[in-house]
Amino acid sequence: MTPRPAAFLDRDGVLIEDTGYPHDPAAVRWIAGAPEAVARLNRDGFLVFVVTNQSGVARGLYPEAQVGALHRWMAARLAEAGARIDAFEHCPHHPDAPLPAYRRACRRRKPEPGMIEDLLRDWPVERAGSFLIGDKPSDLAAARAARLPGHLFPGGDLAAFIDEILA
Numbered sequence: 001m002t003p004r005p006a007a008f009l010d011r012d013g014v015l016i017e018d019t020g021y022p023h024d025p026a027a028v029r030w031i032a033g034a035p036e037a038v039a040r041l042n043r044d045g046f047l048v049f050v051v052t053n054q055s056g057v058a059r060g061l062y063p064e065a066q067v068g069a070l071h072r073w074m075a076a077r078l079a080e081a082g083a084r085i086d087a088f089e090h091c092p093h094h095p096d097a098p099l100p101a102y103r104r105a106c107r108r109r110k111p112e113p114g115m116i117e118d119l120l121r122d123w124p125v126e127r128a129g130s131f132l133i134g135d136k137p138s139d140l141a142a143a144r145a146a147r148l149p150g151h152l153f154p155g156g157d158l159a160a161f162i163d164e165i166l167a
């Protein structure tokens with residue numbers, strides 16, 4: 001595969017509304033323009049990755065399998081709109097987790113860059129043109145630590161926001 005630039009997208013607050021540890025597909029509300037945004041990135045030749053902290057697992061709010069189930073559901077809904085996420089990465093850990101199995105200061109938990117680094121290692125990513133979109137300072141810190149530009153999404157229409165980044 002020829003190296004291509006990548007868009008690293010936070011999930012909650014960027015693709016779907018951050019309603020507080022969303023995990024049930026039935027309760028998911030998409031961000032306006034999210035499928036169109038992903039489809040545009042696909043069309044423009046970007047690899048598209050989701051990088052999401054899921055400390056709800058460490059907090060015992062939902063089992064880790066639920067994260068994968070939600071991501072499969074999101075992928076199916078996006079496919080209906082002609083949009084594709086190339087990989088979903090999540091970090092289930094938290095340093096103060098009530099569940100010992102998930103109590104860890106993890107290199108993959110944003111603001112650490114581990115999820116991004118793992119994707120850069122496993123996929124043919126061209127750094128030039130690659131970027132991250134997040135809705136929190138910790139997202140941008142992870143991008144900075146991975147030496148990628150980060151864009152803070154203030155809400156609104158994600159497709160319009162990405163159109164501006166790519167303009």
Ligand SMILES: [Mg+2]
Pocket residue numbers: 010011012013014018134135136
């Ligand atoms: Mg977020």
